[in-house]
Amino acid sequence: MMDPSSLKEKIGNDPKSLEAFLEGILKEPSEENLNLLKELRDVYKDHKGCLKVIKRAIFKLRQKGIAFEEEEEKSVSILRPVKLPEPKGYLGLWDLSGRLFLALEKETPRGLVGFSGYGSFEEGLLDFFGSPVAKKNWRKFLENQMVSGLRPKEVPASYAKKLFEELNGIKSHEEFKKQASQFESIPSYEGKPLIFQYLSSEALTNPKEEKLFEILPHFGLWVFEEEELKPYLEELKSAQESPLVLTKVQKSQRIDGIVEKAIQTLFPERKRHALRRSLEEVALVLLLNDKREEAENALLLAERLKEEPSPLRPDPFLRKLFLLGLQALSSEKAPTELSSF
Secondary structure, eight states: OOOHHHHHHHHOSOHHHHHHHHHHHHHSOOHHHHHHHHHHHHHTTTOHHHHHHHHHHHHHHHHTTOOOOOOOOOOOOSSOOOOOOOOEEEEEESSTTOOEEEEEEEEETTEEEEEEEEEETTTEEEEEEEEEOOHHHHHHHHHTOOBTTBOOEEEOHHHHHHHHHHHHHHSOOHHHHHHGGGGTTSOOOOSSOGGGGTOOGGGOOOOOHHHHHHHOTTTTGGGOOHHHHHHHHHHHHHHHTOSSOOOHHHHHHHHHHHHHHHHHHHOOHHHHHHHHHHHHHHHHHHHHTTOHHHHHHHHHHHHHTTSOOBTTBOOHHHHHHHHHHHHHHOSSOOOGGGGGO
16 A cells, blocks of 8 residues: 555645545545545645545545444534633621621523522521522622622632631521532632731721721621520619619619629620621621721721620620610610610
């Protein structure tokens, strides 16, 4: 059998010259000639005109009864695989008590899938859903989640995943468990809360709890159970209405003692941790909404909660939070003597 490479050197890359040569082969159909054509096809694979002539010659030999088995030619797609956008996470606020709003979006070949939920570090993940959604509707949904002028802002998808898992670990949500596999392809976030990549509490001093409550007037109320507060509300009312003749200072001291006892009981390490984590994430939401001063204040309040409350070191933030809890529980105002705490 003739050498294909030698034939190419002799014929060159001219399709007409190649076609004239192949006419002779077509007059004597044989498997040997068909194999030669196959080898020529490989030799001329980068020359479209010559390749077309060879394929036509192979087809004609097949029509004359010369058959052979070969792997089906794989067509090379000129289209590159579509690279899907990376998942995105979002963090915002659900309500004025500082519950967190979380969202995560994933692009799939079939379209966008959106996940969202909300909860707190005391109550866990209170709601969760995930489903395919039109991009326009998803963007509108995110835009509508505004609380006290604060919008959900983009965070790494790995961080949104971490927060979903953290809340679900406190109290699990059945729908989240069903769809947890959707998050497996998203890397896990490692390290401290994201706010510490932007701010450091070491350089901050003098937190002002009133600044936080101006933005979120019901912050932290989710930390209380109604039954926890009732005894203290009754005790404070009793102290205020006591028939004992007490000076204003004595009455204030008595109420102060009740408040300090309540703080010692109502804010164990677990609840302070829940409040601290919430303040850290609220600080991040504030910072991402261009409220740096307010974010620094929230972060410093969070850092102060690492300390165990003590009558020797009264914590005005915990006192304020306790007062808010009483006000939320009672249809009447809490004792006026508390307003100074």
